[in-house]
Amino acid sequence: MDVLMGVGKAGLKSGGKPDLLVVVLPQSCNASFLFTQNHFKSASVLYSEKVFKGTVRALVINSGNANCAVGREGLLHAELMAKKVSECLDIEEEEVLVFSTGVIGKPLPIGDVLSAIEEACKVLEPLDLKRASDVISTTDRFPKYDFVKKGKLEAFGFAKGAGMIHPHMATMLAFVFTNAELSREVLEKLHREINERTFNSISVDACMSTNDSFGLISLGTHKEELESVREALEEVSLSLAKSIVQDGEGATRVIKVHVKNASISLKARLIAQAVATSNLVKTAVFGKDPNWGRIVAAVGSTAFPVDQFKLKVYIGNHLVYDGKVHPKAVELAKRYMEESQEIEIVVDLMEGKEGWTYYSSDLGYDYIRINAEYTT
Amino acid sequence: MDVLMGVGKAGLKSGGKPDLLVVVLPQSCNASFLFTQNHFKSASVLYSEKVFKGTVRALVINSGNANCAVGREGLLHAELMAKKVSECLDIEEEEVLVFSTGVIGKPLPIGDVLSAIEEACKVLEPLDLKRASDVISTTDRFPKYDFVKKGKLEAFGFAKGAGMIHPHMATMLAFVFTNAELSREVLEKLHREINERTFNSISVDACMSTNDSFGLISLGTHKEELESVREALEEVSLSLAKSIVQDGEGATRVIKVHVKNASISLKARLIAQAVATSNLVKTAVFGKDPNWGRIVAAVGSTAFPVDQFKLKVYIGNHLVYDGKVHPKAVELAKRYMEESQEIEIVVDLMEGKEGWTYYSSDLGYDYIRINAEYTT
Numbered sequence: 001m002d003v004l005m006g007v008g009k010a011g012l013k014s015g016g017k018p019d020l021l022v023v024v025l026p027q028s029c030n031a032s033f034l035f036t037q038n039h040f041k042s043a044s045v046l047y048s049e050k051v052f053k054g055t056v057r058a059l060v061i062n063s064g065n066a067n068c069a070v071g072r073e074g075l076l077h078a079e080l081m082a083k084k085v086s087e088c089l090d091i092e093e094e095e096v097l098v099f100s101t102g103v104i105g106k107p108l109p110i111g112d113v114l115s116a117i118e119e120a121c122k123v124l125e126p127l128d129l130k131r132a133s134d135v136i137s138t139t140d141r142f143p144k145y146d147f148v149k150k151g152k153l154e155a156f157g158f159a160k161g162a163g164m165i166h167p168h169m170a171t172m173l174a175f176v177f178t179n180a181e182l183s184r185e186v187l188e189k190l191h192r193e194i195n196e197r198t199f200n201s202i203s204v205d206a207c208m209s210t211n212d213s214f215g216l217i218s219l220g221t222h223k224e225e226l227e228s229v230r231e232a233l234e235e236v237s238l239s240l241a242k243s244i245v246q247d248g249e250g251a252t253r254v255i256k257v258h259v260k261n262a263s264i265s266l267k268a269r270l271i272a273q274a275v276a277t278s279n280l281v282k283t284a285v286f287g288k289d290p291n292w293g294r295i296v297a298a299v300g301s302t303a304f305p306v307d308q309f310k311l312k313v314y315i316g317n318h319l320v321y322d323g324k325v326h327p328k329a330v331e332l333a334k335r336y337m338e339e340s341q342e343i344e345i346v347v348d349l350m351e352g353k354e355g356w357t358y359y360s361s362d363l364g365y366d367y368i369r370i371n372a373e374y375t376t
Numbered sequence: 377m378d379v380l381m382g383v384g385k386a387g388l389k390s391g392g393k394p395d396l397l398v399v400v401l402p403q404s405c406n407a408s409f410l411f412t413q414n415h416f417k418s419a420s421v422l423y424s425e426k427v428f429k430g431t432v433r434a435l436v437i438n439s440g441n442a443n444c445a446v447g448r449e450g451l452l453h454a455e456l457m458a459k460k461v462s463e464c465l466d467i468e469e470e471e472v473l474v475f476s477t478g479v480i481g482k483p484l485p486i487g488d489v490l491s492a493i494e495e496a497c498k499v500l501e502p503l504d505l506k507r508a509s510d511v512i513s514t515t516d517r518f519p520k521y522d523f524v525k526k527g528k529l530e531a532f533g534f535a536k537g538a539g540m541i542h543p544h545m546a547t548m549l550a551f552v553f554t555n556a557e558l559s560r561e562v563l564e565k566l567h568r569e570i571n572e573r574t575f576n577s578i579s580v581d582a583c584m585s586t587n588d589s590f591g592l593i594s595l596g597t598h599k600e601e602l603e604s605v606r607e608a609l610e611e612v613s614l615s616l617a618k619s620i621v622q623d624g625e626g627a628t629r630v631i632k633v634h635v636k637n638a639s640i641s642l643k644a645r646l647i648a649q650a651v652a653t654s655n656l657v658k659t660a661v662f663g664k665d666p667n668w669g670r671i672v673a674a675v676g677s678t679a680f681p682v683d684q685f686k687l688k689v690y691i692g693n694h695l696v697y698d699g700k701v702h703p704k705a706v707e708l709a710k711r712y713m714e715e716s717q718e719i720e721i722v723v724d725l726m727e728g729k730e731g732w733t734y735y736s737s738d739l740g741y742d743y744i745r746i747n748a749e750y751t752t
Contacts, residue, residue, distance in 0.1 A: 040676025040684045069672055071700045072685065104669030105701045205655045210673050279581045279655070280747060287748030293480035296445055297586050300416025308416045309448065324447045325481045364748065368741050371656060372663030 002026055003127040003177060003219070007135055008116030010109065012064030012102060020116040021135040022085060023059040023175070024124060028095055029217050030184045031056040032191035036212035043067045043074025044081075044100040045211060051082070054184045056217060057095035060085050061173065062113060063136045063160070067100035068210045070107045077108045084114045088121035099173055101160065101211050102138050133158040136173055141247050146239040148232045153224045154179045155232035161244040162204070174199060174240050175215045180229045182218040190230055191216040198237040201269075203277045203360045204248035205367070245359045250366030254342045255285050256359055263352035267304040272358035274298045275345060282363035285343050290333035292320045299347055306349060314346040378402055379503040379553060379595070383511055384492030386485065388440030388478060396492040397511040398461060399435040399551070400500060404471055405593050406560045407432040408567035412588035419443045419450025420457075420476040421587060427458070430560045432593060433471035436461050437549065438489060439512045439536070443476035444586045446483045453484045460490050464497035475549055477536065477587050478514050509534040512549055517623050522615040524608045529600045530555045531608035537620040538580070550575060550590045550616050556605045558594040566606055567592040574613040577645075579653045579736045580624035581743070621735045626742030630718045631661050632735055639728035643680040648734035650674045651721060658739035661719050666709035668696045675723055682725060690722040 008020035033052055035045045044067045060081050067074045078098045086093040100108075129145035137143065137160045147156040154177075161172025182190070191214075199214050216233065245254050257276040262268035275281055278298040284291035292313055299306055299313070313321040315333035320326055337343055343362075384396035409428055411421045420443045436457050443450045454474045462469040476484075505521035513519065513536045523532040530553075537548025558566070567590075575590050592609065621630050633652040638644035651657055654674040660667035668689055675689070676682055689697040691709035696702055713719055719738075 038673060038676040039678075039680070039682045040672045069669065069684065069697065069701065104673070105697075210676065279743075283744055283747035286744070289748070293445065296416050297414060297480070300414040300586065302415075305415045308445065321445065321481075325445065363744065365741055365744050367655075368659055368662065368739065368744060371659035372665070372740065 004124040005127045005132055006120035006122070006124045007131070008120035010062060010112045010116035012062060018135045019062055019064045020113065020120055021061045021132055022117065022120040023061075023127065023132070024089060025057055025217065025219065028055045028057050029219055030054065030182060030187050031215060031217040032184070032188045033097065033213060033215045034191060034195050036209055038210050040069065040210050042100055042211040043070065044078045044098045045213060047075055047078035047082070048097040048099065048213070051094050052097060053094065055095060056097055057091045058085050058089060059097050059099065059175065059215070060117060061099040061136050062102075062108070063138050064102040065100060065106055065108050066102050066104045066211050067108050069105045073107060077110050077113070080110060081113060081117060084117045085121065088118060097215070099211070099213055101136065101173055104210065129156060129158045133160060136160045144240050144243040144247070146236045148235050150228060150232055152222050153228055153232055154222070155229075155236045157236045157240055159240040159244065162247045162249055172199070172209065172244055173211070173213050174237070175217065176233060176236050176240070177217045177219060178229060178233055179219045179222040180224045181220040181222060182229065186226065187216060187218055190233065194230070194234045194237050197234065198241040201356070201358045202241045202245045203273070203358070204245060204251070242359055245361050248361030249370045250364050250368070251361030252364055253285055253362045254359060255282065255362060256342055256344045256357060257347070258344065258355065258357045259347045259349065260355040261352055262349045262354045265354040265356055268349070268354050268356035269358070270302045270304060271299055271306070271347060272356045274302050275347065276358040276360040279363055282360065285337065286362040286364040288334065288337040290315050290320060290330050290337055292325065292330065295345060295347070296321060307351070310350050312348040312350065314348070316340065316344055380500040381503045381508055382496035382498070382500045383507070384496035386438060386488045386492035388438060394511045395438055395440045396489065396496055397437045397508055398493065398496040399503065399508070400465060401433055401593065401595065404431045404433050405595055406430065406558060406563050407591060407593040408560070408564045409473065409589060409591045410567065410571050412585055414586050416445065416586050418476055418587040419446065420454045420474045421589060423451055423454035423458070424473040424475065424589070427470050428473060429470065431471060432473055433467045434461050434465060435473050435475065435551065435591070436493060437475040437512050438484070439514050440478040441476060441482055441484050442478050442480045442587050443484050445481045449483060453486050453489070456486060457489060457493060460493045461497065464494060473591075475587070475589055477512065477549055480586065505532060505534045509536060512536045520616050520619040520623070522612045524611050526604060526608055528598050529604055529608055530598070531605075531612045533612050533616055535616040535620065538623045538625055548575070548585065548588055548620055550613070551593065552591070552609060552612055552616070553593045553595060554605060554609055555595045555598040556600045557596040557598060558605065562602065563592060563594055566609065570606070570610050570613050573610065574617040577732070577734045578617045578621050579649070579734070580621060580627070618735055621737050624737030625746045626740050626744070627737030628740055629661055629738045630735060631658065631738060632718055632720045632733060633723070634720065634731065634733045635723045635725065636731040637728055638725045638730045641730040641732055644725070644730050644732035645734070646678045646680060647675055647682070647723060648732045650678050651723065652734040652736035655739055658736065661713065662738040662740035664710065664713040666691050666696060666706050666713055668701065668706065671721060671723070672697060683727070686726050688724040688726065690724070692716065692720055
């Protein structure tokens with residue numbers, strides 16, 4: 001059941017830090033991969049999408065260079081990376097997937113990358129989640145990983161990301177594993193469901209990256225009830241997703257928006273997203289301002305009608321609006337915002353039973369500093 | 377043909393500035409009104425939507441209070457405002473429309489507002505576009521108005537707005553008039569078309585207001601070819617729309633995104649919007665950074681596929697990307713961005729004949745200061 005890893009240096013990151021990771025699975029494993037919906041995809045994503053047929057044996061990931069917008073040679077580079085891993089480890093080329101993250105528009109120094117792959121494949125050691133996250137990180141402030149064990153069931157993963165797109169750095173990457181045996185069909189279905197509630201329910205700057213990838217891999221050595229597997233995988237995935245928001249560019253606080261009692265879940269989701277991604281709500285949270293007027297304006301901004309005379313808005317536990325404002329609750333909400341690191345906004349639509357939770361980060365001066373003062 | 381106006385003070389604005397405007401038309405005029413799509417509408421918008429039947433005789437507009445999220449009494453207040461104008465000027469109540477802009481969630485001091493309406497109706501003078509814009513402004517830095525005369529055809533208008541939503545201040549309002557005679561059907565069609573290319577193609581913070589309203593009024597004293605009327609009205613409307621972007625919260629530059637040679641115009645429009653509203657593009661413009669990677673990531677982020685190996689991106693006149701980056705052009709684009717007040721980004725999709733232009737403002741520290749340091 002041991003997952004192995006090897007680390008190399010291709011000189012893509014400043015300071016000569018390790019920037020190349022090879023992850024090797026004990027055998028060909030059922031897996032599911034979800035890639036960015038951006039039509040301006042990284043060549044590494046285009047390559048992996050093309051070759052992936054439902055099973056995987058190894059992952060090769062470089063950080064510091066997105067292998068994106070570099071013309072057709074990017075596709076060749078991705079292929080050469082897979083081929084090199086295949087040769088070094090004597091495994092099928094089609095079972096090696098390639099991922100990249102970093103600067104857009106700069107050709108990979110492919111010679112250095114291939115040498116780093118050789119180096120990485122020479123010394124394989126057990127997968128160290130923290131170190132794996134460190135190697136694939138770009139401007140992340142902390143590594144992102146989690147491990148859940150429930151009886152004999154294991155779920156674990158690592159990720160990187162500090163913005164949907166960083167200043168010329170692109171992407172979040174996340175890889176989650178379980179020892180549970182899952183058929184490819186079940187795996188794919190589970191993967192999509194979990195992705196919607198985790199990585200597709202977070203936002204730092206509402207910008208879609210060219211390189212986003214999320215892989216779910218079944219090592220298949222343990223039989224377990226599907227419901228338990230789902231729970232464990234969702235727990236790990238949500239933990240990784242939330243850590244990306246927490247590490248969002250310039251973020252000082254996590255915003256958790258929960259919309260409840262909607263007629264259908266899509267409505268709950270779109271409203272939660274509208275509130276969580278509103279620049280005006282995000283700046284208000286940064287300013288510790290219980291500005292419920294901006295929240296209701298965002299609630300009303302989707303295609304779904306809402307009843308403004310009936311719906312309720314809470315900041316923390318404080319009911320600030322229910323058709324009318326409650327000035328005392330607004331005062332208390334202000335104190336709550338000054339004291340809390342995670343700001344919860346609850347919108348009760350009072351019309352049904354469906355709900356959705358969406359996470360984002362606040363928007364402050366450091367987001368501008370990071371994104372405006374970087375120059376090409 | 378004279379449009380008249382009266383001004384009053386209801387004490388809604390700090391400093392006791394005039395905050396109530398009554399506009400009186402010489403007779404019942406064909407008109408078309410478009411209101412915010414937000415489901416959390418101001419009571420004034422709800423009232424005007426309900427009573428408007430295609431003709432209008434007077435407008436009453438208060439600034440400093442949005443009459444929004446104040447419960448059902450907001451509807452009664454809007455009705456009382458219309459009734460008061462109707463009594464003072466002896467005109468049909470149903471031909472008086474009501475508009476409000478300002479703080480959300482605070483009940484109107486209706487007694488003071490009705491007194492201000494009486495005051496305004498006592499002394500009517502010819503419409504002064506600059507002064508009209510001043511009276512309805514909230515935190516605008518400059519008045520917004522324009523006048524076009526082509527032979528005997530006249531088109532003119534005034535507006536307010538400095539953000540889709542201001543810190544607890546909501547809205548853009550715009551009123552455009554022409555002396556041209558137009559049937560209600562033609563007027564409505566023209567209005568929707570012009571609105572799409574002007575007020576619906578601008579963004580400051582991508583946030584939809586609760587009070588947005590755009591009125592188009594035909595005074596009907598002059599016969600003119602439709603095409604000339606369209607041109608004049610679009611010229612005035614675009615000028616007002618651009619001045620709102622220019623006055624956007626914390627804005628230092630206008631961003632003009634033109635997507636050309638798309639297969640269909642919806643595609644051009646959604647891509648132009650994605651680029652113009654991307655926080656990453658907006659911060660790059662603020663930082664004078666020709667960050668084409670962020671532009672292409674936004675280009676790829678809509679539902680419409682694009683060919684990343686074929687499309688071209690220009691910053692100003694500089695071709696920075698056409699499947700590959702052009703580093704020298706990026707250098708020149710940097711100088712262009714340092715020297716220009718309006719930054720033009722052109723995306724050539726190389727696939728058809730349709731185009732769209734979208735305007736936005738950059739995103740800098742002052743946007744955060746204005747929106748985070750305001751406290752409830």
